[in-house]
Every structure is written in structure tokens, then in C-alpha cells.
Amino acid sequence: MTRFDADEPTDRRKLFADAVTAHRTRGSSFLTVEAREPEQAVQFGEDDGGEAGGTDGGDEEAEEDEPRAPPWIQFAEKTFNLDCTDGELERLNALLDEYPEFRIDEMESPEEADGTNVRISARSDANRLADFLERAFREVYEQPEGYRAWVVQV
Template identity: 55%
Template structure:
């Protein structure tokens, strides 16, 4: 992998798929993708959204509203399923673990869709692969 960011649907999905392949080939612990911070969507105190993937599992933090959007989005991905929801009392929101047994392109599509559907990013949002 030589590039780490993209801002169109086609470029992002190619970047995410390449990151999944690199992650698998390297046997790395996980890969992490972040969307650019958007104060209109994220608010002033919230961090930019991120999604991790490791060992056939997505990991993401969501608010209650985002969790409902994620559950709705999963109907388009019947091969994926929520395995774990964890809501520590000291945190605002829920950590979600989703089993996702699929090819790199399908995983990339899910990641891109999640940033748009769950985290409210526009079609031209910029995403970064920050760890592979």
C-alpha cells in the first residue's frame, strides 16, 4: 500500500479493500480507518469516527442513534451479524463488534456505507487508513 487516504466512493472502497488485503497478508493485529472530523456532524467534543477490522470482526463505537442506524444498515449485509454490544457506565455510547466473513470488496463496501449511513458522512467525505 502506498496511499492512505481517499475522498470519492470508488477511491475509498479501493483503498479499504487494499487495506484489508494488506492487513491479511501482513497478519497484522488490526486495521483502522478514520473519517475526517466534521464539526457539523460530530459536534464540538466528539472525536472523528473510526472503524477497526481484525480477524473477521469489525469494531466501532456508536451512540444510541448510530446503533439504530447500524442495525438498519445490516439488513443490506445479511452475512454480517452483531456479536457483542458493550456499554460501559463510564462511556457515552456502545462498542459494537460485528462478525463479517466476506471478501475484501464486500468489507470495503460495508466500511464505506457505515461511515455514510451510521456516522452521517456525505458522499465526498475523506477517509484515512491510519493503521494496517
């Protein structure tokens, strides 16, 4: 792979398909994709030396106005792994209705977490997996059309 981010729907699908192909070719443990809105680069401290959007580490509870970490999806062999809030989980189930070849294998909701970790078996070609990734970021995580997707690990 020579590029690792994209911010247009067609480019993101191609990026995702290329990442799946690279993951399979390399035999890597997994690939990870993150989604960020354009303003999140500064919000999460990427352009200011890590100062913005951080906490002092001493607060037990997160502030309601504190930015949430960008959504991510991992893919390993034939399994997607993602974290969802209750609302995101409902949207994920609705999306999976359109992917009958995919199925939820495992869901885990630790008491200390505010969501559910979902593992989805997804046996398909790279283009179908890429389409699912794009739709999951847009529909499940409600990312805007111009969000930037980053393949952060292959």
C-alpha cells in the same frame, strides 16, 4: 499499500479493499480507518500544531459545542469493531439488514461511556468488507459524500 487516504466514494472503496488485503497479507493485529470531513483537519489540530479543538484537560464534562472525535472503524481478522451512539446504533442495525452474512457478536455499554462498542463478525471478501465500511461511514456516521477516509493503521 502506497496510499492511505481517499475522498471519493469509488476511491474510498478501493482504499478499504486494499487495506483489508494488506491487513490479511501482513497478518497484522488489526486495521483502523478514520473518517474526517475536510474542515476537521484544522478543527482537530492537525494543521496548527495541535492547538485547535483541544481542551485544557481539566473539564470533567465536554462542552456541547466541542467537536467530537472523528468516527473510526477497526477490522481484525473477521471482526469489525466500532463505537456508536444510540442513533448510530439504530442506523447500524438497519444497515446490517442488507448484510445477512454479518452479525453482531457483542455489544458493550460501559456506564462511563456515552455509547456502545459493537463487534460484528464479517466473513466476506475484501470488496464486500470495503462496501460495508463505506456505507457505515456514510449511513451510520452520516459522513458527507466528500469525507476523507484515512487508513491510520494496517
